[in-house]
Amino acid sequence: MKAWRVHAHGGPDVLTPEDLSDPSPAADEAVVEVKACALNHLDLWVRRGVPGHNFPLPIIPGCDMAGVVKEVGSVVRNAKAGDRVVVAPGFGCGTCEACSEGNDNLCRDYGIMGETRDGGYAQYVKVPSRLLTPVPGDMAFEKIAAVPLTFLTAWHMLVARCGVKPGDDVLVHAAGSGVGSAAVQIAKLFGARVWATASTDAKRGKARDLGADDAFPYESFVEEVRRRTNKRGVDIVFEHVGSATFDGSLRCLAKGGRAVTCGATSGAEVKFDLRLVFFKSLSILGSTMGSRGEVLRILRLVGQGKLKPVVDRVMPLSEIRKAHEMLEKREQFGKIVVVP
Ligand SMILES: NC(=O)c1ccc[n+]([C@@H]2O[C@H](COP(=O)([O-])OP(=O)(O)OC[C@H]3O[C@@H](n4cnc5c(N)ncnc54)[C@H](OP(=O)(O)O)[C@@H]3O)[C@@H](O)[C@H]2O)c1
Numbered sequence: 001m002k003a004w005r006v007h008a009h010g011g012p013d014v015l016t017p018e019d020l021s022d023p024s025p026a027a028d029e030a031v032v033e034v035k036a037c038a039l040n041h042l043d044l045w046v047r048r049g050v051p052g053h054n055f056p057l058p059i060i061p062g063c064d065m066a067g068v069v070k071e072v073g074s075v076v077r078n079a080k081a082g083d084r085v086v087v088a089p090g091f092g093c094g095t096c097e098a099c100s101e102g103n104d105n106l107c108r109d110y111g112i113m114g115e116t117r118d119g120g121y122a123q124y125v126k127v128p129s130r131l132l133t134p135v136p137g138d139m140a141f142e143k144i145a146a147v148p149l150t151f152l153t154a155w156h157m158l159v160a161r162c163g164v165k166p167g168d169d170v171l172v173h174a175a176g177s178g179v180g181s182a183a184v185q186i187a188k189l190f191g192a193r194v195w196a197t198a199s200t201d202a203k204r205g206k207a208r209d210l211g212a213d214d215a216f217p218y219e220s221f222v223e224e225v226r227r228r229t230n231k232r233g234v235d236i237v238f239e240h241v242g243s244a245t246f247d248g249s250l251r252c253l254a255k256g257g258r259a260v261t262c263g264a265t266s267g268a269e270v271k272f273d274l275r276l277v278f279f280k281s282l283s284i285l286g287s288t289m290g291s292r293g294e295v296l297r298i299l300r301l302v303g304q305g306k307l308k309p310v311v312d313r314v315m316p317l318s319e320i321r322k323a324h325e326m327l328e329k330r331e332q333f334g335k336i337v338v339v340p
């Protein structure tokens, strides 16, 4: 099969086209013909490398895939050749205490497709069969592939970690990011009032089209949020930008508010005034991925049209280096999807 692999970390050039032998499934695995694979910021970290973190190189990146089952292992019962499937990106061991309690993302052996094992920048991918779910209805592969990782992350942050509810004021940073474009929709679905940030007028317009009540530049979000909430502040800040926004995120929280974070795109070293945290009784919550059950609920809501994939553009896999450059330059709103 044709695949794009990373042998050593670096710029987009380290993504290398190769001819590899087709994967064959272990007893509990399936091989899926990849019809679409969505990019995530994680793909950039896998390609560039992260200090102090070891990725299993060489690796085929790509966390979010949809396609057609080609072959299944001998004990697989939940899928068969020819099925149209979407692949959940994360997997626990399935047997430990955390997994058994439905907290797969807290499993000590938690892994992610395209990060800890080969992913979707390829014609075929081998996956644990329990990650497969039928594509809802006749939804296009390019659309459904744009759902799993971003919606799961945003859902777990807002619903599981923060308990978002009707009447909450929520600030979603970078509404044009994968996770932000999901978060705007999820917060609205739960009846919250949603404020957003984005870097350009065009992206702020798209944030409003997606359901945000209003959107602001990064430079002025603290003042704008205070003004719009009558100086009260917001109940939840959806953080993933990191050092460029984190201090402001705490400053625009209401008393008792929660800042929930899954990322540090602009930098991981943050500085903030601890007095804000205790005087305002704030909570700072971390979040990574979510449970398999959450993925299934999200896919059901996507099937019902209540949550919508936000696809910025679809490109051939042969242009994967260009796709990485576009994501790095923040040119997208929502997801870039590649097709082998
Ligand atoms: N822990 C987890 O489970 C998990 C899961 C998913 C993602 N993440 C993390 O969450 C972050 C977002 O992921 P994603 O895939 O949604 O990313 P993405 O689609 O590539 O979007 C990144 C966004 O960051 C925004 N941004 C704001 N300030 C920035 C700055 N100074 N430098 C660079 N970008 C800046 C850009 O905003 P504009 O559009 O306004 O220009 C861009 O839209 C990443 O750090 C990712 O690693 C973590």
Ligand SMILES: [Zn+2]
Binding pocket: 092, 093, 094, 095, 096, 097, 098, 099, 100, 107, 108, 109
């Ligand atoms: Zn486990």
